[in-house]
Amino acid sequence: MFSFCTDPSILPQWQWFACYLTTATHFAFYRAFVMVIILLIITAPIALGMGLLGAIAVRSRIWPVSWLGRGYVNVVRGVPDIVFFMFVPIALGQGIEWVFHHIQCPDWDQPIRQGNDFIVCRDAKVPPIGSPAWVRDLYAFAMAVIAYALVFGAFAANTLHGAMQAVPRAQVETAEAYGMSRAQAFRRVVLPQMWIYALPGLSNIWQILIKATPLLFLLGIQDAVYWARELGGQKTSLYTYPHPDWRVWYFLVLLCFYLFLTWGSERVFSRLSTRLSRGQATAAGERLRKAAA
Amino acid sequence: MTRTPITLAAAIAFMASGAMAQDVVRIGTEGAYPPWNFINDNNEVVGFEIDLGNEICARAGLSCEWVLNDWDTIIPNLVAGNYDVIMAGMSITEARSQVISFTTNYLPSDPSAYMALAGTDPSVIDSGVIAVQSNTVQAGVVADGSATGLEFPTPDETISAVRNGEADAVLADKNFLAPYVNDSGGELVFIGDDFYPGSGTGAGVRQSDNELRETLTAIIDEMKADGSLNALIEQWFADGMARF
Numbered sequence: 173m174f175s176f177c178t179d180p181s182i183l184p185q186w187q188w189f190a191c192y193l194t195t196a197t198h199f200a201f202y203r204a205f206v207m208v209i210i211l212l213i214i215t216a217p218i219a220l221g222m223g224l225l226g227a228i229a230v231r232s233r234i235w236p237v238s239w240l241g242r243g244y245v246n247v248v249r250g251v252p253d254i255v256f257f258m259f260v261p262i263a264l265g266q267g268i269e270w271v272f273h274h275i276q277c278p279d280w281d282q283p284i285r286q287g288n289d290f291i292v293c294r295d296a297k298v299p300p301i302g303s304p305a306w307v308r309d310l311y312a313f314a315m316a317v318i319a320y321a322l323v324f325g326a327f328a329a330n331t332l333h334g335a336m337q338a339v340p341r342a343q344v345e346t347a348e349a350y351g352m353s354r355a356q357a358f359r360r361v362v363l364p365q366m367w368i369y370a371l372p373g374l375s376n377i378w379q380i381l382i383k384a385t386p387l388l389f390l391l392g393i394q395d396a397v398y399w400a401r402e403l404g405g406q407k408t409s410l411y412t413y414p415h416p417d418w419r420v421w422y423f424l425v426l427l428c429f430y431l432f433l434t435w436g437s438e439r440v441f442s443r444l445s446t447r448l449s450r451g452q453a454t455a456a457g458e459r460l461r462k463a464a465a
Numbered sequence: 466m467t468r469t470p471i472t473l474a475a476a477i478a479f480m481a482s483g484a485m486a487q488d489v490v491r492i493g494t495e496g497a498y499p500p501w502n503f504i505n506d507n508n509e510v511v512g513f514e515i516d517l518g519n520e521i522c523a524r525a526g527l528s529c530e531w532v533l534n535d536w537d538t539i540i541p542n543l544v545a546g547n548y549d550v551i552m553a554g555m556s557i558t559e560a561r562s563q564v565i566s567f568t569t570n571y572l573p574s575d576p577s578a579y580m581a582l583a584g585t586d587p588s589v590i591d592s593g594v595i596a597v598q599s600n601t602v603q604a605g606v607v608a609d610g611s612a613t614g615l616e617f618p619t620p621d622e623t624i625s626a627v628r629n630g631e632a633d634a635v636l637a638d639k640n641f642l643a644p645y646v647n648d649s650g651g652e653l654v655f656i657g658d659d660f661y662p663g664s665g666t667g668a669g670v671r672q673s674d675n676e677l678r679e680t681l682t683a684i685i686d687e688m689k690a691d692g693s694l695n696a697l698i699e700q701w702f703a704d705g706m707a708r709f
Contacts, residue, residue, distance in 0.1 A: 196508035290545055297546060301489075305530065392535065402497070402504065405621035408644035410499045412506040417625055 180413055192413045201399035205429060208385045208396060211317065216378065218321040223328025230333050241329070248326035257387050260319040261312070265298070272296035309393075316391050324381050331373030335366040340453065368448040368457075375441040379434050386426075400426050489530050490677070491548035492518050496533040497619055498641060500701045501554035504533075513701035514552040517571060518668075520693070521684045537600060537618055540564055543669060549677060550670055554638065556602045556663030566672045568681040570665030571694065573707040577603055579657045580642045581627060581634035587656045593633030596623040602662045603636040627653070640702050 176183065177191035192198070229241025248256065269292045273284065277293035284292060294301055299311045339362045347357035388395040404419030449456035494502040494514060502512040510531045522529035532548045543551050543565060557567045579590055589595070591611050597604040599616040607614035615632050617623050624645055626632040635642070639659055646653050668685075670678045688694040689709045698706055 195506040197504060197506055200508050305532075392538075394533075401619075401621075405619075406624060406645070408499065408648050410503070410644055414648065417628065419625075 188413075192415075195413065197399070197403060200394070201396065201403055204394065204396040204399050207313075208388075209433075211313075211320070211385060211388070212382060215317050215320045215324070216381065218317065219324035219328055219377075219381070220374075222321050222325025223332050226325060226329025227332035227336060230329065231336065245326050245329045245333075248323055249330065253323050253384060254387065254390070256323050257316075257319050257390055260322060261315040261391055264315060264318065266290055268298050269296050272298060312391060312393055316388055316393060319391075320381065320384070324377055324384075327377045327380075328374065331377065332366065332370050334373065335370035336362055338369040339365050365452070368445070368452050368454060371441065371445050371448060375438070378437060378441070382430065382433050382437065396426055396429070490522065490527045490550060491530050491532050492550045492552055493532045493534045493539055493543060493548035494551070495536045495539065495553045497536075497621060498554050499644065500640065502552070513697060514554065516697055516701070517688075517694070518550075518552050520688070520697070521681060524684050524687070525680050527680075535618065536598065540669070544671060546671075549674065550668050550681070552668050554641075554666055555669055557665055557667045558602060558605075558663065561669070564672075565669040566674075566678055567667035567669055568678055569685050570667045571685050571688075572666035572698070573709060574661045574663055574665050575706055576639040576659035577606070577636060577662050578639040578642055578655050578659045579634045579636050580624075580646060580653055581656050583651055583654045585633060585654075585656055589633035590657045594631070596626040596632035596635040598623055598637065601637075603638075606662050607636055640706055643703050 174187075174190060174194065176187055177194075180188055180191050183191065226241050226245055229237050230245060232238045232241065269290075270284065273280065273292040273296035276295040280293050282291070284290060299307050343361050343365070344357050347361045348354075352360065386395065386397045389397040400422035401419065404417065404422035406417045407414045445456070446460070449460055451457060451461075494510065496502055496504045496510050498512075500512050502510060502514045505511045510533065515531065518529060518531070534542050534548070536553065539551055539553055539555075540561065542548065551565070555561070557570060561567070579587075579595070581589065589612070593612055594615050595607045595612045596615045596617060597607050598620050599618060604614065604616055615626060617626065620637065620641060623632070623635045623637060627635045634656060639655070642655070646655060668681055670681070685694070695708045698708055
């Protein structure tokens, strides 16, 4: 990085650190933080969408849809997150390969499951054999996004369902009295007003989602936790920058990063809450009205 | 327009044959076991096995790609087809040979040793707490012995366990421990005698991949004969490593 970094063993302290903190492995560590934020930005809307679908399904009058919604919400909420993170990428990966296998290689005569092995024909491998490393990384990342969206969608569905129930019944009745259909009343009255009731629950889920991102490490993705452990471990003189066990400092950096992220989002949520309380028949809405008057 | 499906099929067939011609052999390694394989400060996978693997691929005319994988899942992911070869300082053992098959060894049986803080009584080898990496030959040795085993997923953690007093000693490949002893300025020492638990280190492939195994074995034999394998061993390991 810097011109004076050619022989780190003779450098004074601050220059040694300047060189050390700008090695390629450290840049990978910094990129891992960006990746966490990208994961959050992609996952949160998908999970919210899943949650909305789930909540609508639970409310549905068509019982198979309602049962599907209830099943999804209760099963996913009832299983430890970590189990889902291990299960979804494996099951989904094998499921996709199984489908491709039956499409691409109908003549295959050997069983797919041979003891512990899951063997499909060459053409059915996903990502395809010979794809570059970035395709594989993207595939693993997409699997992680799906796993997160599934788990957090179920929690969001439960919160949103509760929020929809909390919209005062009198308002829906009034909407119906104006001649709106059930769907119209939902779209025009329930959906816009439920957010204020959903917000505390959603902000909880968002904080938990932030705190769950280190689970990426379990899926074999080189995330911030992987790099903190890798870089913090003792480095012998085989490395250019030998140092003792510094894991405590690296994990401290992680701790600060997560604290900063959750603190920042808490501020955003409290602003959002004020904004959504405007004109609502809630205690917060009433306070806002009095303050303005 | 009726000809479209035929051209499309031809195009797919052409692409498929192109993909076959430049087939990539993926080699799985741990990347946390210096000097066998590790990630250097430039974020490159380097080490004895990386140099050896690249040389084998060059001689065999294969294009190779390195894949990092945790030690604990390195065999399951080979079997699942995530990569085609394991080169990760893996000793050839009876138990592993039931799941995957090995090429001929590219490292002779190498010494294992106990490392502890200076002043530790050697009796801890039989009665103390010994840190090992899980699923290694050394973990098997400790499990069969009278000492209490303490297993960790990465080799780095076994060293920390000794430093912070969680374990009395660590049992590992001597060539992995040697840099820690040399760098510690007398804080860490070897205790007890070296011993040779494995029957050499080889590359693992799926049991159905006979062709690849034979290709790799042929080139490893060739490198043993022309002395280039010994030269690589000399380059990466201290004098403790046996030669062919």
